Amino acid sequence: MTVHLPGLLDTDAIRKDFPILERLLHGDRPLVYLDNAATSQTPRQVIDAMTHYYANSNANVHRGVHVLAEEATALYEGARDKVAQFINAPSRDEVIFTKNSSEAINLVANMLTWADEPFKVGVGADVVITEMEHHSNIVPWQLLAQRTGTKLKWFGLTDEGRLDLSNIEQVITEETKVVSVVHTSNILGTVNDLEPIVRRAHDVGALVVVDASQAAPHTVLDVQALGADFVAFTGHKMCGPTGIGVLWGRLGLLEELPPFLGGGEMIETVTMSASTYAPAPHKFEAGTPPITEAVGLGAAIDYLSAIGMDRIAAHEHAITGYAIDALNGVEGLKIIGPADNVARGAAISFTFGDIHPHDVGQVLDEQGIAVRVGHHCARPVCLRYGVPATTRASFYLYSTPSEVDALVAGLEHVRQFFG
Amino acid sequence: MTVHLPGLLDTDAIRKDFPILERLLHGDRPLVYLDNAATSQTPRQVIDAMTHYYANSNANVHRGVHVLAEEATALYEGARDKVAQFINAPSRDEVIFTKNSSEAINLVANMLTWADEPFKVGVGADVVITEMEHHSNIVPWQLLAQRTGTKLKWFGLTDEGRLDLSNIEQVITEETKVVSVVHTSNILGTVNDLEPIVRRAHDVGALVVVDASQAAPHTVLDVQALGADFVAFTGHKMCGPTGIGVLWGRLGLLEELPPFLGGGEMIETVTMSASTYAPAPHKFEAGTPPITEAVGLGAAIDYLSAIGMDRIAAHEHAITGYAIDALNGVEGLKIIGPADNVARGAAISFTFGDIHPHDVGQVLDEQGIAVRVGHHCARPVCLRYGVPATTRASFYLYSTPSEVDALVAGLEHVRQFFG
Amino acid sequence: MKLDGMYQEIILDHYRHPHNKGLRDPFDTEVHHVNPTCGDEVTLRVKLDGEKVLDVSYEGQGCSISQASTSVMTDLVIGHTIEDALNAGDEFLALMQSKGQGEPDEDVLEDAVAFVGVSKYPARVKCALLGWMAFKDATAQALQTTEGQK
Amino acid sequence: MKLDGMYQEIILDHYRHPHNKGLRDPFDTEVHHVNPTCGDEVTLRVKLDGEKVLDVSYEGQGCSISQASTSVMTDLVIGHTIEDALNAGDEFLALMQSKGQGEPDEDVLEDAVAFVGVSKYPARVKCALLGWMAFKDATAQALQTTEGQK
Ligand SMILES: Cc1ncc(COP(=O)(O)O)c(C=O)c1O
C-alpha cells in the first residue's frame, strides 16, 4: 500500500537520479538510506559534472592564459556565482570556499583570534554558543577560549529539545563578541528561532555566526533575511561532493578581518620579508582550491534549485510528520527532540527501550536500513538528556513513506531479536 | 620523425588512460599539455574510482554501523595505508589528510604557533626558509612571525639557480626552531640537496619541514630516507583529485603538538567546558574529511606505483634533457634555473627575448600548447633573477619528445608574430 | 541471517544474564573506561592475590557486544593466574583484529570464541574490547601498586 | 587565426612603437600600478590644466596588451577635457567587461576599439586596463590636490 501525503515530491523520478539507491545490500536487501544528516547521496548530474570536468577542462585556476585554465577558472568562479545566488548573498565576493563546514567555522574563530579592535577577543570578552551545537561549533570556540583567554558561555536546552532563551539578556551581554548558533540541530532536529538571538547580539555589538550545515540542504536559506554576519555549510550534505564547504560573510567584515591560512592564491604581492593580500574571497582561499568539488557543488545547487528548495522542504516536512506519527506508535520508542512536527528538520533521534543504539543500528543494517547511532558529534545533547547515545533516522528529498514503514518494521524485528 | 630516448615510458599506452589528452582545442589543435607543475591530468582509473565510490559506497566515515559507512571508512582508511606505503612512512598514523599542500604547511605553522616548550616559537626564536619557496611555504611562516614575534630568515640563491648554503652555520643557529624548505622548485626546477640542511637543523634541535609538492608526483619519495620531521604534498599534482593534500609527520611530534582545527572527528570526548582529542592522525582532521578525494588519491597512487616512480623519474629526466637541449637552441631564449639536467625536476622556466610571457603563452595557446606564465607563486625568485615573469613548460609521465618539438615550433611562431 | 554470525546465542545469553556484574569489595584498583565513539562505559574492579586474579567485578552500560564481552571476560580471568588472564586478553585482541579470519583456541578463550563474527564488523571491534582493556589497565595498575609496596 | 581577434595589427603597432612613452616634466602627480598576477607595471604622470588633460607620460614593462593599451590611452586623453577622458575610460572598462559582445563607439574610443577581442580572454582584461586605471588614479589625485589648493 502506498501512502499519499500532501507535499510529497515525485520520488519515483528523483530516485532514478541517484545510482546508489539501486544498490542491494546483504544479497537482496534494497538500500533504505536514512542517514542523510551525516551525508547525502549524490545524483548522476553531480557525478557527471565532475567526471566531465576531469575529462575536458581540468587545470589549475587563475593566472593561466591557456584554454583549460580559462575554462577551469570560469567553472570555479561560476560555482561561486551559483552559491551566491542560492543563498541570496548581496555579493559573490562574500562566498569563500573551504573544505567543509568545520573549516568554515574554524576560519571565523581564527580570524577573530588574530583580529584587532573592534573585533579583538581575549580576557574580558566572551563567546556564546548553545548546548545543542555539533562538535564542529563547540571545539573551535573552546580552542579560541584557551588560546586567547576569552570566556565561553552557552544557552541551555528545554526538556522539549528547544533552546532555552529565557536568560538571553544574561547570556548575551556587552562583553559578548560573537554568538555562534546552529540553524537546525543534526541530532534533535530542532529548527531554531534565530531572530531574537540575532537582534540581541547585534544590540550589544556582537557578531553572529550561523551553522547552517543542516539548513542549506533542506530549506530556502536567505542570508540577507537571516541577518547573521557569517553562515557556514557543507557540500556533502546537499547532494554535492566531499571536500568542499562554504563560509559566507559580510563583505565589510571580510575586508577588515585578517587572513587565516597563507599561501598561493591569497596574496597580492610577496617579498621575502612581507606580503599583501588579495581582496576577499581570495584572501581566505590559500592554495589550490577544491576546483572539481566547486564544479560538483555548483551542479548540486542546479539540481536542488531545479526542484525548488521550498518544495524539498515541504516534502521533508510531510515525511517527517509521517515518521513522527509512525515512530510514536512503536512501543518503547522515545523521541529525543521536539515530539511535534513544528519548526523541525528531517532528523529524528530516539531511544528504543533499553536496547543499545549500536544493536538497533546493526540489526536494522542487516535489513538494508542505514541509520546512524552514537552521539552524532553532539555529545553535550546526550549528556543533557541523560542518554549514552541515540539512533537517528534522517530524511532527504528522495525519502519515501515506505522507507519509514520499513524502518518501523525493522524496529519490530530489532525488538524480537533482543526480546 | 619520432625521437627515441633511453628511459622513455610507453606514452602511447599511457596517454590512452587520460581522456583529456584526446581533446582538440581551437577547432583542430591537439592539446599539448605542458602545465603539469600547476596541476596534473587525471587518468580514467582515478575518475572511475571516484565515480564508483559515489555510485556504490558513499557515506560518512567512522562511527557508522551500516554497510555503506563501513565501506566508506575502509576505503578512506585504506587510502591512508596506500599513502603511508607510497612514502615509506613508519606508521599509517603519521599520514594526515589536508585539503592541499598549502593547508599541510599551515598546519605545521599553526601547531607550532600554539605549541609549548620545547617547540615554542616567539621572540628570540627563528624560522628558516629559502628564497626559492612557493608562496605557500613563505606566507604561513610570515604569518607565524607576525603573530608570535618569531624571526624569519632565509637562504639565498646562486646565479645558477641553486640554494646558496655557504652560510648555513649563520642561517641555521641555536635559535632556529624550524627549517622549511622545498624539495623541488616549481619555478626553477631545482632539486635541492636536503641532507646538509637536515643535518644542520637537527644538530641545533630544529624541526625540518619539506615541501614535497613537486617531488611526490615525480620521484621516489621516502620520508625515512629524507630524515625530515614533516613532509607536505598535494593530490592534484600527482594524478589525483583536487581537494586533498597530505601532511606526513613523525608520530612522536604529532602526539605532542597541539591540534589546529577543532570539530567533529578530531575529539575523544566533548563537554561544554572542555574536550580531549583523538590520537593522531584524527586529532588533525576536523570535520568530514575529503573522503572521495582520498579514494581518488589512493587510485592515483595505485596508478603511479604500477608504472613505478623510478621509471617515471627516468622518463621525465629523459624528456627534460631533451627539452633543455632543444630550448637552448632557440635564439633569444634564456632558461631561468639550472641549465644542465643534473638534480633537476621536469619544470623549465625561461624568458624569450623581450617578448612578455603573457604574449608567449597566448600565442602558444592558440596552437594548443598549454604552458604557464607569470611568477608561478614564487615572486621572490623573479625578483632575484630580475625578471617580471617567466614562461614555464613542465612535463609528466605522459609527455613526449614530440610535444617538446611542438613547443619549439610554437616558440618560432611566437617570434614571427611579434617580430 | 548473517547477523547470527555476530550475535551468537552465547553472546545474547551473556548480554541478557551477565556474569559478575555489580561492583564488589574488596578490590585493589578501580578503573573507568569509555568508548568515545558510542558512549559505552565500564567501571571495573580488580582484586589480585600474588599470582592470581582473585576477583573482577564491574558496572557499565553499552551495547550487547560490549556487555557480553565483559561478562565473558570475567569468567575467563577470575581464579586464573594473572599470566594466563593477560594471555587470554592478548589472544582475544588478536582474534578481534583478524577480520573474521581468526581461528581461536577454544581451550584458551572458551565462550569468547563466539566473538569471532564480531571481528568482521570494524565498528564493533572496539565494543568487544572495552571490558578487556579495562581489565588490562586495572591489573597493570594493581601490579604497579604491589611493586611499589615491595 | 583566431588570435588576430586579440592581437589586431593596430595593437601590435602601438606595442612596437608606443606613443608618449618616457616620463616627462612637468606633471601634477605620478602613480605606480602593478598587476600582481603577471608582474606588469606602469609608472604614469599626469599634468592637468583646469578643465583639460595637458599631458600624460609613462614608463612601464609588460605584455603587448598592457603596453599597447597604455599607448592608445595617452592618445585618447591628451588634449581632451578631463570629463571626456574619464568618460572614455568608463567606455573602455565597459568594453573590457563585455566578454567579446561589446559594440564600441569608435568616435569615443578611436584606436581602443581594437581591444574588443581582448575582452574574450578573461586573463588578459586586467592587462588592458592597467594603464587606464593608473590614469584614473593619477587624475583623481591631481584633482584632489587642486581642490585642496582652492
Ligand atoms: C613547490 C610547491 N609548493 C606548494 C604548492 C601548493 O600546492 P597547493 O596549491 O596544492 O596547496 C605548490 C603548487 O602550486 C608547489 O609547486
Ligand SMILES: Cc1ncc(COP(=O)(O)O)c(C=O)c1O
Ligand atoms: C549541524 C552541523 N554542523 C557542522 C557539521 C560539520 O560538517 P562537516 O563535517 O562537513 O565539517 C555537521 C555535519 O556533520 C552538522 O550536522
